[in-house]
Amino acid sequence: MIRRAAAAAALLACGVAAASELRPARDFLSPELRAQQDDPSRHPGWLWVEEGEALWQRGERSCQSCHGGIATMAGVATRYPAVAPDGALLNLEGRIERCRTQQQGAAAFGYESDALLSLTAAVAQRSRGLPMSVATDGAAAPFVEEGRRFYEARQGQLNLACGQCHDDNAGRRLRGDVISNGLGTGYPAYRLDWNTLGSLHRRLRACSLGVRATQLPLGAPEYLSLELFLAARAAGLPVEAPGLRR
């Protein structure tokens, strides 16, 4: 037992696994689920994508009135989370909320609201299949470092770091599912467990609960920098949103 812990610590000391060792989340899905993820006619996540595309055009100062058709959003999800000019780290949800409150003069949708999930899914879907490429230098560097520290820190009553599951044991089974590399490229994703579309932060809260650590609120700075670190880890791997997960 002590030896295994030492080995895990040694692995962690080597830093995060290189991107070449990481496999896209779809590789860890069952063949049935993977086929369903690829088929919009059988993927319930598309119900939200469709709603998001309608929201894109709704209202006098709609998203469309500035950005044009939603097709212009191709590739955007590969670059988020990103640091805004004022120094705040924004993920796609945060960017949309900021657009809404500052440009459109409307009330924020609220994290995990159906409207925000729909719009995020519709925007992210336009980057489906494109390789992740978030900026990790300049203003983003300290956030990446913060995210790395969070990822590597042992947490909760089970005293586990993210990598002990998602690097050391990826591909093995845990509670009836297969452990993935935990890249988050499929979020917002439809989880069969939730019966609905949900954000990455909702999934991260489930991870926190899993190791009996404190569940941070949706949109918490710790989760945001972790999201950036995960996106940096996933560099070059395809966006899968909206994903389909167990």
Add this chain to the structure above:
Amino acid sequence: MANPIIARITLPERARRGEIITIRVLVRHPMERAIDAPGLTPLPRKILHTMRVTYAGEEVVRADLSQGITANPYIEFTTVAVDNGPIVFEWDEDGGTTYRREARLVVT
């Protein structure tokens, strides 16, 4: 019709007469099972309990859905392309609401 359900109906745009076509129906609905247990606020059942599909004036599919069926149910079935004209999908919800959608198929 308050709060209309969103349905994604996928079928080929056109088919030859006599061809077997696959129709996929994905519906957004919470399929609320009843809640009735000590300590919980009781909630009446609210599911889509019946789905009917009518094609060329004839009922081709009728499904009785139970509360054991997941939210956002997905149903796939096949039928024979016989005639131009709308394929009508109808869902009955607990409480008496009926939702209706139409899809078109061109038969050559």
